[in-house]
């Protein structure tokens with residue numbers, strides 16, 4: 001049996017699957033990841049700062065206008081559509097096998113594909129809020145504003161509801177993620193280099209039977225997995241779910 005066939009069999013026998021994913025899940029929707037050859041970390045920067053610097057809370061507070069220029073050009077992808085990986089995961093939830101998607105992504109594409117239980121470890125670009133009065137703003141408000149978006153109620157600075165480098169993750173989201181992972185019989189990890197902490201550390205709570213890794217490149221956890229598939233996650237998940 002080939003690896004996709006093996007994955008299909010594992011899925012058939014599992015009833016409590018959790019998916020843990022990252023930026024590689026959305027590259028087939030034309031959203032660049034960070035660490036692939038075509039990722040943002042390897043792209044030539046017009047700013048003279050690394051993406052990691054620009055996506056930090058200190059940078060946001062100090063250079064808010066540059067942050068927003070970078071953010072609008074590289075991070076906000078308001079016209080992106082879900083790909084085969086997002087659609088397959090939504091289907092897996094619909095048929096009752098998948099209990100939650102835990103994602104490091106901030107693009108909102110799992111929800112757009114129809115997934116209901118989505119835990120966003122790093123927040124989402126689909127929400128923005130005023131740092132002063134906490135009024136909410138959509139991504140369209142931010143995309144259409146010139147320069148730094150300002151609250152029209154109190155003139156405070158608007159920020160994206162994402163976790164910037166140097167900020168803590170939401171305890172409630174972490175708690176729920178740990179709970180889902182601890183109860184899962186199968187954990188499918190995909191499209192993530194597994195080097196960003198504390199998010200990557202959550203997978204150590206898994207005590208179930210099948211640990212599956214689907215990623216184009218190797219990860220530090222390959223040795224712990226029952227099945228490693230180094231291919232496109234959209235292609236793999238679509239094929240694995242064909243007869244389900």
Ligand code: CNA
Nearest residue numbers: 022023024033034035105106107191192193216217232233
């Ligand atoms: P990463 O470190 O860029 O790793 C992505 C991994 O996915 C790499 O190992 C690739 O080999 C692999 N990969 C890329 N495309 C595919 C594909 N089609 N099929 C299979 N594997 C693929 O990204 P991580 O998610 O591990 O790092 C966490 C960061 C990235 C989080 O803080 C995110 O917020 C951040 N990020 C998110 C997005 C998004 O929301 N779409 C985009 C870019 C970065």
